[in-house]
Amino acid sequence: MLNAILSVALVLGTLTAIPSVLMAIRDSLYSIVLIDVLAISWLFVLWRGHFLSFSAKSWNFLFIVYGVGVFFLFKVGPVSQIYLMAVPVLTALLLGLRSAVFVLVLNAVTLISVGYAFDIDLQFDRYHDQPFLRWIIITLNFTFISSVITVSCAVLLRRLEESLRKQLQISLSLQEEQNSLKKANEELRLISAAVENLNDMVMITDNNLQEDGPHLVFVNKAFERSTGYSRAEAIGRNLEMLYGPNSDIHEVHRIRSAMSTRHAIRSEIISYTKSQEEFWLEVDIRPINDQQGKCTHYVAIERDITDRKKAELDIYRLAFFDVLTGLPNRRLLRDRMGVQLANAQRTGNYSAVLFIDLDHFKTINDARGHATGDLLLVEVASRLNQLLREVDTVARIGGDEFVVLVDSLDPHIEVAGKLALTIAEKIRHALSQDFILNGQVYSSSCSIGVSLMPKAVQKADDLLRESDTAMYRAKSAGRNQIAFFEGNMQIEVEQRLTLERDLAKALEQNELQMVMQAQVNKDAQAVGAELLMRWNSKTRGMVSPALFIPLAEESGLIVKIGDWVLSEACTILKRLHANGFQFPLSINVSPKQFRQKDFVEKVRSILEQHQVSGEYLIFEVTEGLFIDNLPETISRMNILADLGIRFSIDDFGTGYSSLNYLKRLPLYELKIDKSFVQDVPGDANGMAIVVSILSMAKQFGLKVVAEGVETIEQANYLIENDCDSMQGFLYSRPTAPDVWIANQVPSAA
Ligand SMILES: Nc1nc2c(ncn2[C@@H]2O[C@H](COP(=O)(O)OP(=O)(O)OP(=O)(O)O)[C@@H](O)[C@H]2O)c(=O)[nH]1
Secondary structure, rough: OOHHHHHHHHHHHHHHHHHHHHHHHOOOHHHHHHHHHHHHHHHHHHOOOOOOOHHHHHHHHHHHHHHHHHHHHHHHHOOOHHHHHHHHHHHHHHOHHHHHHHHHHHHHHHHHHHHHOOOOOOOOOOHHHHHHHHHHHHHHHHHHHHHHHHHHHHHHHHHHHHHHHHHHHHHHHHHHHHHHHHHHHHHHHHHHHHHHOOEEEEEEOOOOOOOOOOEEEEEEEHHHHHHHOHHHHHOOHHHHHHHHOOOHHHHHHHHHHHOOOOOOOOEEEEEOOOOOOOEEEEEHHHHHHOOOEEEEEEEEEEEOOHHHHHHHHHHHHHHHHHOOOEEOOOHHHHHHHHHHHHHHHHHHEEEEEEEEOOOOOOHHHHHOOHHHHHHHHHHHHHHHHHHOOOOOOEEEEEOOOOEEEEEEEEEEHHHHHHHHHHHHHHHHHHHOEEEEOEEEEEOOOEEEEEEEOOOOOOOHHHHHHHHHHHHHHHHHOOOOOEEEEOOOHHHHHHHHHHHHHHHHHHHOOOOOEEEOOOOOOOOEEEEEEEEEEEEEOOOOOOEEEHHHHHHHHHHHHHHHHHHHHHHHHHHHHHHHHOOOOOOEEEEEOOOOHHHOOOOHHHHHHHHHHHOHHHHHHHEEEOHHHHHHHOHHHHHHHHHHOOOOOOOEEEEOOOOEEEEEEHHHOOOOEEEEOOOHOOOOOOHHHHHHHHHHHHHHHHOOEEEEOOOOOOOOHHHHHHHHOOEEOOOOOOOOOOEEEEHHHHHHHHHHH
């Protein structure tokens, strides 16, 4: 600022000085010329010189103006006051009010002292007689105006300065804000570029948990790449758009509940792409809060972990499953045994461990090669899996060794042992059926060791050892056997085994025979008869059918026995016909026999062989036949019905009891079980059952035979209610056909 004032003063001073100097020269006023030149030169030196400080320069400049003013006071008079007035104003401008006051005082002193002392003429025409008063008035007036102008200037300057400072501050803070805004913008640009190009999926949702919210407000490129949804398709939809049928519902609930309570959550969940392909996602969801701590959004960072999950699964499979058969291996078996043992100890229910080892497996390996041996092992695994329930475990623990874990059999050890034996029998039977491997037939068998749990202080390894020991016992007893670790159970097994062997022999040695029990109408005339089997063993005497028939079913002997029964029935029929009895014979057909693949063919060939029409045969089947594969059963029944064979449901009302199948089956007759017949006419429940069976049979157009009729009251009740025929001790005991015929001859003839 000072230099600007100096340059203005220099230019204007020079311009003012030129005419002044010329006129002074003309009037020979050389002192004025000298002062003008001196002042302009000094000004020039000050303007150019950089050796003085600001205040020194300012005081020099002020001194020049003051000096010129005082000089003009002497020489010129009135014009000097303008110079003198300029000095305090400039002082206020350059050095502040305090210095300006000093200059004002200096001016006043100069005016009064110089003016009064040298009686300077200032065109003030009054008080010439009182020169001191005159100079006081001049000085006061001058000082007054000069002070007002100086102070005004100083105040103005200060205000200006203050406002300038404020403006400077404002502009500084604006600058700062602009800088931080710029920085924030830059940061934002970088962050959004990073988020956009992240390999992880980033999804941001609003915080609307009502309706179908929260809704997506942002998804990055990785999301579009991984899911196949475009940004436009995803925005506005729910975060759960990625979940599907195999997403764990518990995890979905866990995520929902964390979001509803504004908590962060991490989860792993199966998700779906737009084209419904499954993939695993690791999900990390966090709430985003504003400055007041209120949740405004959620950010979800999700990563495709399908490969990791697959690797985990592969590792798990390798660690816990047998590669060849896919069955659990020894490690998983031991785990499950541990769990089962704990359960058994808690519930008191007995379970069983069956240790199965194939007999002479080495021979197949040696004769047909390892690959065929492997095929056999796979086939064995599949048969075992088919036989057992899902809750049971089938494991392969080495070479040709399999272990079956059967859960919760019964709270009583004897019952549990019997059940375990039945299962072991089923397995032994299943594995002794021929295997077809690569088109060739192989026969095999197995030895089974059984151990029951829990026993005191028993561990998984103890159980395995026990069943293994039992298995070796079965091997040493000749293979294709079952052995129990528990001694008392072993006795049962042996009894059963000998009974089974004796039964097989009984068939060969003609120890089995058929007896006949007539079925009569209301007039006590035979309209049919049921053939019943008897076993008169040479060594055991009469063996109860209740004992040997279930055994025959479990061991599979029932099929052979069934064929024999059919043949026998044909022979008996022919004998009856020859003696003039034209009624049909009922025989029992077990589900196992009925389900044999070649059953229909066998029936056809036996009928042909004996030259007997199917019309004279009634197959009594139980309701259990209709539980599995009903369509196949119906079609087989229809084929047999085409041969003339009729079907009767034995023990009706005691089993499956679904009326649905009655409509769909080619049935001829229902047999009321003797347990209901024995209750009539005394028991209200029994009567209700019998009456309802009779009326239902009528509705379906079926005949009814009542079994186990022993008293005349029972017979009368049944006749009164229109029962077609009766069978029981009241009319005849089961008798050998020849004896029956002989007894009937007089009346039949
Ligand atoms: N094919 C095939 N064979 C195997 C496998 N693992 C073990 N083996 C063979 O299985 C056979 C097991 O034989 P053993 O159980 O000891 O004897 P075995 O011939 O079955 O006779 P017994 O058990 O005494 O009736 C051995 O020959 C092993 O080499 C496998 O994964 N695949």
